Amino acid sequence: MTSKNLQECFVYITLPGEKEEIVAARFEIRRSRAGPSGRLAYGRSYLQRRNAVEIDPIELQTLDGQTYVHVGDSPLFPSLRDALPDRWGRLVIDRAEGGELDDLG
Numbered sequence: 266m267t268s269k270n271l272q273e274c275f276v277y278i279t280l281p282g283e284k285e286e287i288v289a290a291r292f293e294i295r296r297s298r299a300g301p302s303g304r305l306a307y308g309r310s311y312l313q314r315r316n317a318v319e320i321d322p323i324e325l326q327t328l329d330g331q332t333y334v335h336v337g338d339s340p341l342f343p344s345l346r347d348a349l350p351d352r353w354g355r356l357v358i359d360r361a362e363g364g365e366l367d368d369l370g
Contacts, residue, residue, distance in 0.1 A: 270296040270297070271293060271294070271295055271296070272293065272294040273291065273292070273293040273294075274291075274293075275288045275290070275291055275292070276288070276289050276290040276291070276292050276305070276345065277289065278318075278320065280314070280316050280317070280318065281316065281318070282316070283316075287311065288308055288310075288311065289307060289308060289311045289317075290305050290306060290307045290311065290320065291305070291306050291308065292304070292305045292345065294340045294341075295340075300336065301336075301339075301340035302334055302335065302336045302340055303334070303335040303336075303339075303340035303341055303342060303345075304332055304333065304334050304335075305320075305332070305333045305335075305342060305345075306331075306332040306333070307328060307330065309330070312328055312329075312330055320342075320344055320345075321342060321344035324342055324343065324344065325342065325344065
């Protein structure tokens with residue numbers, strides 16, 4: 266798979282009672298002829314934490330080390346999409362940075 270067909274990022278979280286953000290998961294978008302899909306896997310060190318919580322208690326609900334796949338109109342899980350700038354915010358950032366944001370912001 267070429268890098269053009271794959272985008273990756275880490276998902277950070279600030280846990281309840283904590284002040285520092287930590288890496289919770291790795292998220293990637295894969296593009297294929299069938300369309301884009303999003304994949305999220307919680308990190309091993311995150312899963313070993315006693316205070317680990319689900320990013321989304323509905324779609325990403327178990328902390329058992331499995332990889333979650335999201336397909337549909339957007340490769341982003343709704344909980345991740347909610348964390349990104351909205352349409353107006355993306356327009357402001359696009360203009361300030363002189364380019365278009367990709368799916369991951």
